[in-house]
Amino acid sequence: MKTIAICSFFVLFAMVAGLVATTPAAYADHSEVTIVPASGSGAPGCEETADGCYIPSTATVDVGGVVIMSNTDTAAHTFTSGTPDDGPDGVFDTSLLMAGSSFEWTPTTVGEQPYFCMVHPWMQGLIIVQEAGAEEADDHGDEMMMPSGDATATGMLSDGTMVSIWASTPTAGEVMEISIAFDGAEHVNHDISVTQNGNEVLNDEGAHHHDGTGMHTTAPLSSSDPVDITVTFQGYGIDDPKTGPIGEEVVFTNVVPEFGTIAMMILAVAIISIVAVTAKSRVIPRF
Missing domain, CATH: 2.60.40.1930 (Macroglobulin (MG2) domain)
Known part of the structure; x- marks a missing residue:
């Protein structure tokens, strides 16, 4: 009976350890994000600052979420998908957004979406669209987190x-x-x-x-x-x-990809379960 109890304990321990080891550290909710132009971005210079010309310069939002583009500056701006070099790509365009006005966009696919101001082309930003609940790198919610563990x-x-x-x-x-x-x-x-x-x-x-x-x-x-x-x-x-x-x-x-943690835990549970069943059937002697 002692052998069976000990083996059962190890089976339970392995299952719990597997769940703990494979639970993500943090899942961030990005169902809504607001982007505003930097104050005074109607004149060159904001592109040289750490914050950039759009704040946040790199915004993260979930698929199906809402990106609110709000013009809090005194000058009129556009939020136009694409790049100054290649021009608009047609994904979204606020047209000329006057001071105090806003525009909403709901992304439907995962990926990276650059955008810029057609009036002030030095203003450029990036929107990262992720699956809902994707793991994040920090508390600011503006950078993607790379997977943990060794690279593939x-x-x-x-x-x-x-x-x-x-x-x-x-x-x-x-x-x-x-x-x-x-x-x-x-x-x-x-x-x-x-x-x-x-x-x-x-x-x-x-x-x-x-x-x-x-x-x-x-x-x-x-x-x-x-x-x-x-x-x-x-x-x-x-x-x-x-x-x-x-x-x-x-x-x-x-x-x-390499043999992962989940598979390792499943294998460990399977091996321990076999030991427990074998002990119960007295194929191996009790101690």
């Missing part, structure tokens, strides 16, 4: 910048999430291409990550086979000319 794969640019990726498990019929980090870098521009068995499942060109980190999502995969990921570096900076080893590629082949 790492590479390096010729200037010494480490490039790391964290990938979810490839599963047939489901999208694959790929987080990327350029260690110690800011305002990183890159392309990313993902293929599975020769078929392209993601081709994201012109991605820009203010803090050097970001997330990309593939189309639903056709199988659970590994994927190949190619990251093409397109320079550091917001405006041209950009710097760094532009055009360099970092290639990750046969990407499959």
Whole structure:
């Protein structure tokens, strides 16, 4: 009886430990975010400050949430999706928003959405759209958190910048999430291409990550086979000319995440359960 009781205790302990170990540290609610222009941003200079020309300069919102664009400045501004270089992309446009006026936008897809002021093109901002309840890096809610634990794969640019990726498990019929980090870098521009068995499942060109980190999502995969990921570096900076080893590629082949914590806990519970059942059936002697 003592052996059975002890084994049962370990089974319970392993299950509880598994739940604790795999519970995310913090989930932030970003169902609504308000963005305002910096005071006096109608004149150049705000782009050189830490806060930027839109506050927050990088805003995070959930899919289906609300982005409130409120003009608290004395000058009229626009909040126009796109970039000054490429122009409006048609996702949203407040038109000329007079002082004291506001505009609301509800995003429907995960991703990064740059925007700018058509009247004052030095004013640029970024909206990060995430799944509801996504884990965050800090209490400010304006930066994405990279997954914890070792990276799925790492590479390096010729200037010494480490490039790391964290990938979810490839599963047939489901999208694959790929987080990327350029260690110690800011305002990183890159392309990313993902293929599975020769078929392209993601081709994201012109991605820009203010803090050097970001997330990309593939189309639903056709199988659970590994994927190949190619990251093409397109320079550091917001405006041209950009710097760094532009055009360099970092290639990750046969990407499959490592055996994770959940699987380890399930295996541990299974092994302990087998020991408990074996002890009960007296296949191994009692002590």
